Amino acid sequence: MSSGSSAIVAGARSEVIASGSIGKVVRRGTLSRGRLQLDEGRLIRHDEDRRDLEPAAVDDPEACLIDLRVKLGRLELRNPVLAASGTCGYIRELAAFVQLDRLGGVIPKTVTMRPRAGNATPRTVETPAGLLNAIGLDNDGLEHFLEHHLPYLRTVGTAVVVNIAGETIDEFVAMAELVGAAPGADAVELNISCPNVSHGLDLGIDVRSVAEVVTRVRRACPLPLIAKLTPNVTDLVVIARAAADAGADAVSLVNTFRGIAVDWRRCKPILANDFGGLSGPAIKPLALRAVWEVARALPALPVIGIGGIANIDDVLEFLVAGASAIQVGTANFYDPGVCERLVAELPAKLEEIGATSVAEVVGTLRSNR
Ligand SMILES: Cc1cc2nc3c(=O)[nH]c(=O)nc-3n(C[C@H](O)[C@H](O)[C@H](O)COP(=O)(O)O)c2cc1C
Numbered sequence: 196m197s198s199g200s201s202a203i204v205a206g207a208r209s210e211v212i213a214s215g216s217i218g219k220v221v222r223r224g225t226l227s228r229g230r231l232q233l234d235e236g237r238l239i240r241h242d243e244d245r246r247d248l249e250p251a252a253v254d255d256p257e258a259c260l261i262d263l264r265v266k267l268g269r270l271e272l273r274n275p276v277l278a279a280s281g282t283c284g285y286i287r288e289l290a291a292f293v294q295l296d297r298l299g300g301v302i303p304k305t306v307t308m309r310p311r312a313g314n315a316t317p318r319t320v321e322t323p324a325g326l327l328n329a330i331g332l333d334n335d336g337l338e339h340f341l342e343h344h345l346p347y348l349r350t351v352g353t354a355v356v357v358n359i360a361g362e363t364i365d366e367f368v369a370m371a372e373l374v375g376a377a378p379g380a381d382a383v384e385l386n387i388s389c390p391n392v393s394h395g396l397d398l399g400i401d402v403r404s405v406a407e408v409v410t411r412v413r414r415a416c417p418l419p420l421i422a423k424l425t426p427n428v429t430d431l432v433v434i435a436r437a438a439a440d441a442g443a444d445a446v447s448l449v450n451t452f453r454g455i456a457v458d459w460r461r462c463k464p465i466l467a468n469d470f471g472g473l474s475g476p477a478i479k480p481l482a483l484r485a486v487w488e489v490a491r492a493l494p495a496l497p498v499i500g501i502g503g504i505a506n507i508d509d510v511l512e513f514l515v516a517g518a519s520a521i522q523v524g525t526a527n528f529y530d531p532g533v534c535e536r537l538v539a540e541l542p543a544k545l546e547e548i549g550a551t552s553v554a555e556v557v558g559t560l561r562s563n564r
Contacts, residue, residue, distance in 0.1 A: 260551055261541075261542040261545050261546060261550075261551060261552065262551060262552035262553065262554070263275065263299075263538075263541060263542065263552075263553055264552075264553070265299065265519050265520050265553055265554065266497070266519070266554075267382075267419065267421070267444055267445040267497040267499065267519055267520060268419055268420075268443075268444025268445055268497055269419040269444050270354065270356075270381065270382045270419035270421075270444055270445070272299040272300050272354050272520060273299055273353070273354075274298070274299040274538050274541065274553070275299050275510075275514065275518075275519065275520035275521055275541075275553050276298055276299045276510070276520070276521060276523065276534050276537050276538045276541070277298065277299050277300040277301065277302055277354075277356065277499070277520060277521070277522045277523070277534075278293075278298060278300075278301045278302060278522065278523060278527060278534050279302055279501055279522035279523055279524035279527075280302040280303065280304055280305055280358040280384065280386065280423075280522075281304050281305060281328075281330065281524070282523075282524040282525060282527045282528060283301065283303070283304075283527050284303070284304055285303045285304060285335075285340075285344040285347070285348075286301045286303050286344075286347070286348060286351060287347060289301070289527065289531065289534075290351070291531075292531035292532045292535075293531065293532055293534055293535040294535055295351040295352060295353050296351065296352030296353050297353075297535050297538050297539075298353045298534050298535065298538060299353065299354065299520060299538070300353055300354035300355065300356050300381070300382075300520075301348070301351060301353055301354070301355060301356070302356040302357075302358050302384060302522065303340075303344060303348065303355075303357065303358065304333075304334050304358070305332050305334060305358045305359065305360045305386045305389065306334050306335070306336065306337050306340045306357065306358065306359055306360075306370075307332055307334055307336060307337070307359070307360050307361070307362070307370075308336065308337050308361065308362070308366050308369070308370055309336050309337075310334065310335050310336035310339065311331065311332050311333055311334055311336070312333060313330050313331035313332060313333025313334075314329050314330065314331030314333075314466075314467060314468045315467040315468070316467055317465060317466055317467055318330050318331065318466060318467060318468065318471070319466075319471075320456045320465045320466060320471070322454075322456055322473065322477065323477065324475060324476040324477040325473050325474060325475035325476065325477030325478065325503075325525075326473070326474050326475045326525050326528070327454055327455075327456050327465075327466065327471040327472065327473050327474075328451070328471050328472055328474065329466045329467070329468035329469075329470065329471035329472070331468065332360060332389060337359075337370055337373060337374075340357075341373065341374070341377050345357075345377055345378075345379040345380065346379065348379055348380075349378065349379040354381040354382065355379060355380055355381050355382075356380070356381060356382045356383070356384050356421065357374050357380040357382070357383050357384070358383075358384040358385075358386050358423070359371060359374060359383060359384070359385060359386065360385075360386040360387075360389060361408075364398070364404065364407055364408045364411060367385060367387075367398075367408050367411075367412055368408075368411045368412055368415045369415075371383055371385075371412040371415050371416035371418075371420075372415045372416055374416065374418070375415070375416035375417050375418050380418055381418070381419070382418050382419040382420070382421055382444070383412070383416055383418050383419070383420055383421065384421040384422075384423050384447060385408060385409070385412060385420065385421065385422050385423060386423050386450070387399035387404075387405060387408060387422060387423065387424070387425070388423050388424050388425035388449075388450035389425075389450065389472075390425065390427060390450065390451055390452075390453045390470065390471070390472040399424055399425040399428070399434065399450075400425060400427065400428050400434075402433055402434055402437045403437075405422065405424075405434055405437045405438055405441070406437040406438075406440065406441045407441075408441075409422055409437075409438050409441035409442055409443050410441040410442060413441065413442035413443075419444040419445075420442065420443050420444050421443065421444060421445045421446065421447055421499065422435075422438040422443040422445075422446050422447070423446070423447035423450055424438070424446055424447065424448055424449060424450065425449065425450050426448070426449035426450065426452055426481065426482070426485050427452060427453050431448070431449075431485050431488060431489055432488055432489055432492040432493070435448070435489045435492075435493055435496060435498075436492070436493055436496075438496075439493055439495070439496040443496075444497065445496070445497040445498065445499055445519070445520075446489065446496060446497075446498055446499070447498075447499040447501055447522065448482065448485045448486050448489060448498055448499065448500060448501065448502075448518075449478075449481075449482050449485050449501055449502055450472065450501075451471075451472025451473055451474045451478070452472065452473045452474075452478055452481060453470055453471075453472060453473070454470070454471060454472070454473040455469060455470055455471070456471070474502070474503070474524055474525045475503055475524075475525040475526075476503040476505060476525075477503065478502045478503050479502055479503030479504070479509065479512075481502065482500065482501060482502020482503060482513075483500070483502070483512060483513065483516050485502075486498055486500045486513060486516045486517050486518050487516040487517055487560060489517070490516065490517020490518070490558050491517065491558075494558065497519045497520075498517055498518050498519060499518060499519065499520045499521065499522055500513030500514075500516065500517075500518030500520070500521045500522070501521065501522040501524060502524075503525070504521050504522070504523050504524075504526065504537075505523070505525075505526040505530065505533065506533075506537075507536075507537055507540040507541065507544050508544075509521075510537055510541065510544075511544055511556070514553065514556050514557050515556055515557075515558070515559050515560045516558075516560050517557065517558040517560065518557065519553075519554075519557050523537065541553070
């Protein structure tokens with residue numbers, strides 16, 4: 196790339212031509228309010244009070260001005276953007292569209308102890324601004340996952356969060372132990388929230404079961420532990436508190452909302468399973484509410500926001516509402532490059548509001564009341 200002031204960092208009208216893990220965004224365009232310039236391959240900072248320029252090396256994370264790193268308890272990610280479980284298969288599927296090592300992390304499809312065929316079809320139906328699914332945890336089972344998928348996942352160059360679902364608490368514990376003992380996983384996400392199988396949902400709506408599963412998995416598995424919670428409860432704060440008290444490093448909020456789609460001519464639900472879980476832009480306000488409520492009530496508990504995230508403004512909304520990181524789900528289906536694009540766009544958005552790190556904006560939403 197050419198040297199000098201034609202290549203700049205930040206500025207409203209600019210085009211991303213390269214990006215990296217910790218704010219290594221290199222843009223070309225018009226410097227409207229930016230403070231960084233690329234000069235001879237080095238980033239330089241314009242100091243408003245001084246005429247001289249302070250150099251900062253592109254490849255030195257310490258010197259980068261926008262720090263995208265996030266910390267979720269014991270789990271550290273290079274940036275806050277993760278691909279959500281169930282929406283990018285075993286991640287190979289995403290590799291065709293996304294440079295995986297640009298992402299903060301990836302979460303393969305929920306794995307269960309034994310292979311599952313899932314529910315009968317139709318098991319997805321589009322709804323206004325959303326998707327209703329009743330896949331029913333169709334997956335290859337843990338043994339196959341550990342033998343065939345985890346070795347691949349070890350090579351993708353980003354954090355791998357293995358999402359598991361047991362039919363009982365004992366099974367959750369046994370699975371977590373096996374995942375913890377196999378090299379390759381950076382964290383475990385407990386799917387205690389799937390609306391399409393009975394046991395997962397039962398656990399996630401009962402405060403004592405949540406406490407027990409998190410306590411016992413924490414003892415059995417040395418990896419950072421994320422509890423993925425269902426929004427289909429009266430008070431999510433109570434459930435999140437139980438997970439936190441039991442030792443969860445973070446909670447993922449939220450899984451899908453239970454719903455049905457109706458074929459009124461046939462007088463039948465459209466999904467073979469009758470009920471499904473609603474995702475996509477339709478649930479974003481509900482997910483934001485869940486994140487804000489839990490983040491305000493439990494400020495020490497890292498929250499991962501999920502629900503209808505499809506563009507960079509959505510990401511900022513979740514961060515401000517209290518999410519330390521976010522997951523992208525349904526949007527991967529119609530915009531498979533979305534996760535990488537969000538990572539690339541994030542530094543400029545933070546720059547726009549004068550922030551130098553993701554951490555600075557997390558939980559800054561203030562009530563109007
Ligand atoms: C087709 C489909 C399959 C899903 N499968 C899983 C799954 O296996 N495990 C899980 O924890 N969440 C699963 N989810 C839930 C998503 O990870 C996410 O929590 C939810 O869709 C909300 O995010 P979104 O609105 O960005 O899609 C699935 C969602 C969809 C749409």
